[in-house]
Amino acid sequence: MLSLLDLLRRMDAGTLPPDGALALCREAIAAREPEVEALVHLDETARPGAAGGPLAGIPLGVKDIIDVAGLPTRMGSPLYEGNLPRADAAIVAMARRAGAIPLAKTTTTPFAYLDPTRTRNPAVPDCTPGGSSSGSAAAVAAGMLPLALGTQTGGSVIRPAAYCGVAAIKPSARLLPTVGVKCFSWTLDTVGLFAASVQDVAHALAALARRPELALPEGDPLTNHAGIRLGILHQDFAGDPEPEAAAALDEAARAAERAGARLVALESPPLLADAWRLHGIIQNFEAAQALAWEWDAHRDALPPELRGLLDEAQSVDAALYDDARRIVHHAREAARGIFAEVDAILTFAAPGPAPRGYASTGSSRFNRLWTLLGDPCVAVPGLESADGRPVGVQTISRFGRDEKALAAGAFVAAAIAARR
Template structure:
């Protein structure tokens, strides 16, 4: 593929010759797609997923499949955090995030159903983007929870996000004019006290730095009712997972990890009424969030509780990602400082539904000021 591209008289697209790591729940034509499960060991789909075909058309070269946790769930894979091999790289898009962090690939595909793009980006110290729900064709991506699954990717800097979006035909938003700064809402969220103290200080330092750079930073207080969004997201996720994996469960449940078996049981326990209530909570919160966009261009909030935890059996807590995934907002993790163990910390930027390109433009502005 690289030799063929080298012979072209001109670039075929914005990603001409760029190596791409593909999360192993995303189908590729000739490479196995195992979904991190022995059920699909050596399974070759025979065609590229729509998102892979899109970047290949733009000139990217698929260099390999990256490790995913089992079915993009909570059972950890074999990837280590390149900043400290004794610490988790998070999940489920662990391999793609670690590959970009370790300079194996400049771009990697991931997916997020709870916190599987933003949290690995934060733990591995790379830029991570989770798009607005429904922004990309998910054909060829193994489904976990249909109403939550969202495509994302990892890169080394915010400028790269604009290039990848361009490969999808999106015209990158112009960088803010000189002297123009964003209106930023600092969202501590109802779970602020769950974040490690050093991470809370880091978010506040980022807010001060951006305010000093000219941004208008004010606090936006999420409604008290948002405390119900985390269990709502989990109910929707587990219930839909029982539907997505009914075939595998029926024939190969003995090959499920204990973690996956528990997900199935949790989903079974969600009643129709509870599922409907979770969906209602989502609709209410989306309407409440609309109030913020009259005041702010983007929101600033934690990307994770803190540094990557030690040990490889636990991928970390997606607490600060679940509710944004439920609301379908575009999110970006930007590295900023390090924690007490020398591991990366990040901030999370959240944009209005469908404002992905503008959020990328503001991320470029913010990245420059936080550097």
Template sequence: MSAVTGSDTVSPIADILADEHPSVSAVEHCLDRIAKRDHVVGAWAYLDRDLAIEQARARDGEQRRSPLHGIPVGIKDIIETGDQPTGYGSSLWAGWQPAQDAEVVRRLRRDGAVILGKTTTTEFATYRPTATRNPHGLDRTPGGSSSGSAAAVADGQVPLALGTQTAGSVLRPGSFCGVFTLKPTYGRWPFDGVLPVALTFDTVGVFARHPAWLGAVDESLSTDGAATPRTTVLPALRNLRVGILRPPWADRATPAAAALLDEFAENLQGVVADVRDVPVPDELDALDRAHTLIMAVEASASLTDRIARPHVERVSEQLHRFLNEGRTAAPSEVQRAREVLRDVRTFVGQVFADVDVLVTLAAPGEAPPIESGTGDPVFNKLASIAGCPAVGLPAGRGFGGLPLGIQIIAPHHADQGLVRIATCLTDRVGLAHRFEVHDEGGRP
């Protein structure tokens, strides 16, 4: 699969920086693309063209602060912004204006990024889909809950966008939309000013047009400017020991996705030091249900105050059922679920004594039809429970022509090494840098 470029994709950073007014040019390019395409994609919850241009002009008048200086970034609409409203994907909060930025937004601004606008999210980052559509097939979901961030980056409307992941809300939509993603080590990026759903798992993540940009975002968000972030060193690619996860939920993958994983593993032979299968114990199949229950329990506490009782009819029935499941869960059931989470973390810790990274699918297959929901996050839950960093790579296409993704998981705080490996593999194993999107919204 060769890299595809086109006149409608966001300019590479090198081209942007060569311009006389690089940030204004980049922002205008994004805004023009949005004007041309977003009436069919629907990736944005809020945009202020004048504010975006104003930020860009200010950045062009300053010395460069970081690799992100002047680069437009989309922000998922559960992440608070002091100059743009935050609606949490719910009509209950439409137009609400936070008093200040979330800490991740503050750090992006500190490093010179331009906050282009707010991208759509499912209702309170849970289940009810947005109107956003997958740029590779407008009848398909972009995934959730970070729907707008994935779709906007995939469609060339912005080069970078922040999302969040509680189950699979970064890696899965990244796979469906054919873009690169990073879910960092749990707690590595600050969560202050972000809507909590289930803080046992909640993590800010990022979508990008190239894996190297993932590292630039991690460099920005993992430090407050005073302390150096923790680092776990990974071997060079040629010395890397790779484990291919063989989980009991593998039967939920489509034949095309399963074949892609096998092909990816085969292509690693001779590129890395060792490739071996890593079977997941059958009893850890319980992680899917355990994660869902703990998420429901914690969401029932964290979201209750966000739902105004006089307007309860404006909250979806699906969200009501989910929160009620959490409120009424038996204590013994919750304890058993937490035991499963502990077992998952123990298993992952033991595996990393024998391999350096784990490889699995980023989603079970191609993006499902939009009416079917936002897709199954089961392949993402192991990394979400363990708190490990994971990158998603667009690695191929399914039988229907839509993107398929691979996920690489590393030990805690190996984020930079993981991005380096992802960047190397993008070139060495034939991964596509971009997936072309036709303006008509058809599949490539």
């Protein structure tokens, strides 16, 4: 994989020219893209900008529900063939201001739902890369891009990161703008980032959000974050994990404890289980409105998973939706108590390793609650199942404390690496 921090250091030192990262990405894309199929469009005219910035010279992948001026946005659907936005989405404009170079549009499941893409998982080619941000996770895992944008409505950033063995962050809700991003659920949709390491995603988030305090300090995370308090939460309300995920969480927790973390066993308040069950009501009620034109005008052209969801969503009652929102509001208040004695939660990033085959993008059941609550989540790579498939864990902090989720993620990643 390409580390954006390493690329920046090399460009700053003059050992890599200003367009060197772009050249490396083009070379890797030429070599890997035919087998991975993570991209839907490559901008052959992309060049480094004249201005500097914290991401100067860093090529960027953009999920194909996010507008880039002059590049097609197809939403993963033939309905949007020929759709050429005239303006950047706000997040892309922010990336340009920081010096990043939008180089490629990455594959998305149609309208960021469940119907799979053609993209292959670079870590385990016979397994799904996950979704809906399939191409962004796969492009980073294949070393074709050092940074990519995705979105999460259920688990569409953290899950593909876990399946492909890369780092990612789903920030606190509304930290990054969704203007110019195709809406699925305005309450839930969150722009997220993929990169090679937790330090990389922290630097990128700090640059995009213009919050330098989110960047992690240089040096050993085990020293920088010594004594960090990690709460172990199994999310029983979401069902049982697969054995590989249970083993990975246990291994990550033991590695973190050996490295000096303080572990606290956590129980979730019952209200969180109630909120978890309401994710679908909020998502579906809003999706029926956000995708009203597609369903009204082109229902028969929609892929089966999405068509079925929208058919069912037409009957979601507004009063039920309003009740769900009230319960979720109270759940957000209850969730604050979980973080009273810990800096971050350590829990499953996905039910298990990537499923074999491409019929499914996997389940978001261990991600939905945190998307609903708006809490920051960091996918931590470095663990594998016995058969070599990546198995991620995630660190989560309370809303607005993204720096704590990132610090915990960097600590756990370093502890996992140090165990060997």
